[in-house]
Amino acid sequence: MIRKSGWLVFIVFFAALLALVYLVxxxxxRLGMVYSLEKAVGAEVNISKVSLELAPLALRINNLxxxxxxxxxxxxxxxxxARAALEVWPALLGYYVIDELTVDGLQYGAERSREGKVxxxxxxxxxxxxxxxxxxxxxxxxxxxIARANLQTPAKAEALKQLAAxxxxxxxxxxxxxxxxxxxxxxQTDIKALTDSKVANAADLAAKAQQLQQLKDKLNSxxxxxxxxxxxxxxxxxxxxxxxxxxxxASKADYAKMQQLANLSDGGLxxxxxxxxxxVWGERVAQLQTLYELAKPYIPEGGLSSGQGSATAxxxxxxxxxxxxxxxxxxPDFWVxxxxxxxxxGGGEATIAxxxxxxxxxxxxxxxRFSLDVKQLPQLAAFNLSGDFAVLQQMVTNLNWQLDGLNLxxxxxxxxxxxxxxxxxxxxxxxxxxxxxxxxxxxxSVVLNAANFNSTGNKYLQQLANLLNQQQxxxxxxxxxxxxxxxxxxxxxxxxxxxxxxxxxxxKQKVAAYQAELQAKLNSQLQTGLAGxxxxxxxxxxxxGEVADISGSIETMLSAKMADVKDQAKDKLKDKLLDKLGGGx
Amino acid sequence: MLTILAKILKVLxxxxxxxxxxxxxxxxxxxxxxxxxLLTLLIVLIVCLLTINLSTFIVVWGLTEGLxxxxxxxxxxxxxxxxxxxSLLKLLANTExxxxxxxxxxxxxxxxxxxxxxxxxxxxxxxxxxMQYRSRVMSSVQKWKLTQMLKASxxxxxxxxxN
Numbered sequence: 054m055i056r057k058s059g060w061l062v063f064i065v066f067f068a069a070l071l072a073l074v075y076l077v078x079x080x081x082x083r084l085g086m087v088y089s090l091e092k093a094v095g096a097e098v099n100i101s102k103v104s105l106e107l108a109p110l111a112l113r114i115n116n117l118x119x120x121x122x123x124x125x126x127x128x129x130x131x132x133x134x135a136r137a138a139l140e141v142w143p144a145l146l147g148y149y150v151i152d153e154l155t156v157d158g159l160q161y162g163a164e165r166s167r168e169g170k171v172x173x174x175x176x177x178x179x180x181x182x183x184x185x186x187x188x189x190x191x192x193x194x195x196x197x198x199i200a201r202a203n204l205q206t207p208a209k210a211e212a213l214k215q216l217a218a219x220x221x222x223x224x225x226x227x228x229x230x231x232x233x234x235x236x237x238x239x240x241q242t243d244i245k246a247l248t249d250s251k252v253a254n255a256a257d258l259a260a261k262a263q264q265l266q267q268l269k270d271k272l273n274s275x276x277x278x279x280x281x282x283x284x285x286x287x288x289x290x291x292x293x294x295x296x297x298x299x300x301x302x303a304s305k306a307d308y309a310k311m312q313q314l315a316n317l318s319d320g321g322l323x324x325x326x327x328x329x330x331x332x333v334w335g336e337r338v339a340q341l342q343t344l345y346e347l348a349k350p351y352i353p354e355g356g357l358s359s360g361q362g363s364a365t366a367x368x369x370x371x372x373x374x375x376x377x378x379x380x381x382x383x384x385p386d387f388w389v390x391x392x393x394x395x396x397x398x399g400g401g402e403a404t405i406a407x408x409x410x411x412x413x414x415x416x417x418x419x420x421x422r423f424s425l426d427v428k429q430l431p432q433l434a435a436f437n438l439s440g441d442f443a444v445l446q447q448m449v450t451n452l453n454w455q456l457d458g459l460n461l462x463x464x465x466x467x468x469x470x471x472x473x474x475x476x477x478x479x480x481x482x483x484x485x486x487x488x489x490x491x492x493x494x495x496x497x498s499v500v501l502n503a504a505n506f507n508s509t510g511n512k513y514l515q516q517l518a519n520l521l522n523q524q525q526x527x528x529x530x531x532x533x534x535x536x537x538x539x540x541x542x543x544x545x546x547x548x549x550x551x552x553x554x555x556x557x558x559x560x561k562q563k564v565a566a567y568q569a570e571l572q573a574k575l576n577s578q579l580q581t582g583l584a585g586x587x588x589x590x591x592x593x594x595x596x597x598g599e600v601a602d603i604s605g606s607i608e609t610m611l612s613a614k615m616a617d618v619k620d621q622a623k624d625k626l627k628d629k630l631l632d633k634l635g636g637g638x
Numbered sequence: 639m640l641t642i643l644a645k646i647l648k649v650l651x652x653x654x655x656x657x658x659x660x661x662x663x664x665x666x667x668x669x670x671x672x673x674x675x676l677l678t679l680l681i682v683l684i685v686c687l688l689t690i691n692l693s694t695f696i697v698v699w700g701l702t703e704g705l706x707x708x709x710x711x712x713x714x715x716x717x718x719x720x721x722x723x724x725s726l727l728k729l730l731a732n733t734e735x736x737x738x739x740x741x742x743x744x745x746x747x748x749x750x751x752x753x754x755x756x757x758x759x760x761x762x763x764x765x766x767x768x769m770q771y772r773s774r775v776m777s778s779v780q781k782w783k784l785t786q787m788l789k790a791s792x793x794x795x796x797x798x799x800x801n
Contacts, residue, residue: 059687066682145676146737377721377742379731 079104082112094129095173096120109152111138120169121162128165133158137389147376148384154392161398205303213296220289227282232275243268276608339538385413401430414443434458440486450488457481461501473518478504484531493540495533500526645693647785650771654691660765662694667760668753669695670702673710675740677750710745717748 056062083103090098101116114135121129135156143150247261247268376386389410396403407423414420420443427436433456440452461478484497504527506518521527528546535541649659662685669681685695721727721744730742740746779785 054689056687056689062692063683063686066686067679146734147740147743374718375743375745377718377727377730377744377747379727379742380724381731383737 075105075107086114090119091172094119094122095175096122096125096129096171097169099169109138110141110144111136118165118169120165120171122171122173122175124162125169125171126165128163128169129161131158131160131163132156143384146383149387150384151389152391154389156392156394159394159396163397206300206307209296209300209303213293213300216292216296220292223285224282224289227285230278231282232278236275240268240272339540382413382416385411385416387411388413388417396425398427398430400432401427403427403436412444415445419443420449432460447490448488450486452486452488453484455483458502472508474507476505476507478502488537491537493533493535493537495531497531499529499531501529502526645697647779649691649694650768651776651779656765656768656772657761658689658691659694659768660761660763661688662691663698663764664757664761665690666695666698667702668757669699671706671749671753671756673740673743673746673749675746677739677746706749713748713752714745717744717751721747 079102082105083100086103087098087100097120099116099118100114102113103115104113105111106113116131116133117135118128118131121127135154137154138152140150140152244265247264250261374386376382390408392405392407392410394405394407396405403425405423405425407421409417409419409421411417411421420441422439422441424439425437427433429435435457436455436459438452438454440450442448442450459480459482461475461480463474463476465472465474479502480499481502482497482499484495486493486495486497502525504521504524506521508515508518530545532543533540665681665685669678672678672681684690685692730736736742739750741750
């Protein structure tokens, strides 16, 4: 049963296997990488060579180029060579622990020696962020500014109008259900006829009592209807009163906002930069949502629910992982201990250093730390970015940056009559950002130095360009808080007043006119509304009175007439009894 | 394809014992189901040390590897679903040897359990089938034109020579 040459066969097999792995692994990994990258990006991917080093165990990739599918003459990403040194024992256990990863000559958008093939034409890339786009602000005209001020009055006025119409309709319907004067008179006649008639005997009395009871029932049901109309009247009165109060409050708030916008109040114009840049910054910040979405599958469920504050969210479907969720996993599934990336950027070099890259930070008890240091580029004096990122009970990201002397390319803000050219300028910025799950807190200051603006637009913009050119610095303070998908952005500048005076020169007139118009409209709307309301109130009071009258007469009819008929019946019975007893003599 | 058919026929018609062929098929299936790793090497070592038919083992291993391209994902999903057992996960976490055998990997664990379950029945069934073939079918197969042609082919002659 034992094969004598068994060990020899096994050793030969094992040696052949090792030789095969050593010779074929590199080309096989290269083919696999090219295939999967091309599938992912939809464009040609070139890798010169992939080789496997046995001692220490490492993978080396030479000259990787990924064609930009949108611009096939250029690469979207390329690097000269990369080397990943793998730790042997974790690798034997099936964990990818990379001791050191180095990437040299990383470039974005480098030109290719020959055009790359495109397998899938890309759609519009809405996620791309570039600084030119960030500054590409459309200066709004006066109407747009008013629209952006988000006035509440028109909506409230419309709501009041609709409410009045609805209530009116309801009252009309109910009014038809009220008993008419004729029908009340008819009831009265019927009761009178009954009570005035003579009671012949006990059977007659019983029949009349029954007829009276029927009349009483009918009157009771009419009374219930009257009560319902009364309640509806009270409800309508209250609703209309509330709507009028809301309209008055909204108009007051809008008036204050317009005053602020038009620099009419003492506080000056606070929010012009907010109105100009708020939405743009908010959209950019919301792009960090992508980071949150990437980390979301790794955040423990408890952390997620507390972050979102929603208990009804459906549980996430957990996809099978390569490794089972062991209670005390010795290593993360994937862990790069140190990484150094040499990035060729804007005619210079930058070094990105990263430590502890993984998605299972709890296992290594440390956050992923990164720093980017750039100095003396042709278009940038210095840029330093540092931060950390960890997925524990929550995903926490901290980011600090300091950017000095970024040379701005000429750009145009706005278009047509409101176009403002920025011929030159230097941007400096510093700030910090904290992202905890999907909640963001960010503080930044941006300073535009030595700006050179031109405008051929209207006189207000020319005035603005002159004013801006006189400024040594144009500072902006930007703060963002709240949900990452809908952040609240606050942008303030000490130049807001100057900017507002100039930029809103034209707008101010429109704003003033609008304000006057708004005030007049509001007054008339309020007065019409209130007048209508007064009419309504009078109508309601009148109806209320009528209803009360009807209700009162029903009550009187019910009690008085019934008593009459009973007394009469009593008397008659008494007389009859006396007759039968012989006239009482 | 012809080579595989020739190999199978040659083994079936040879003097190799039905148990040797049966175990070769069962272990070939086991090695094929498992992702390549230390467990596969252990199976190869067993096959080398015992007088298990090597040709059959290699052919079945190769065929099963091909089949696993289709069945690996469903097997992985199934294992993930059923392996969420606290004591099993604790055992895997505390035993480094099991981790060295990659039994904490979803697919490897599933494949190991499936292979272990199939091992004995497949070995026995294969042995029975080989015996049935030899007693009932072998003589008629020898007379088939296809078999004659295969035997007459140069490839077969070369194969015979090499063996």
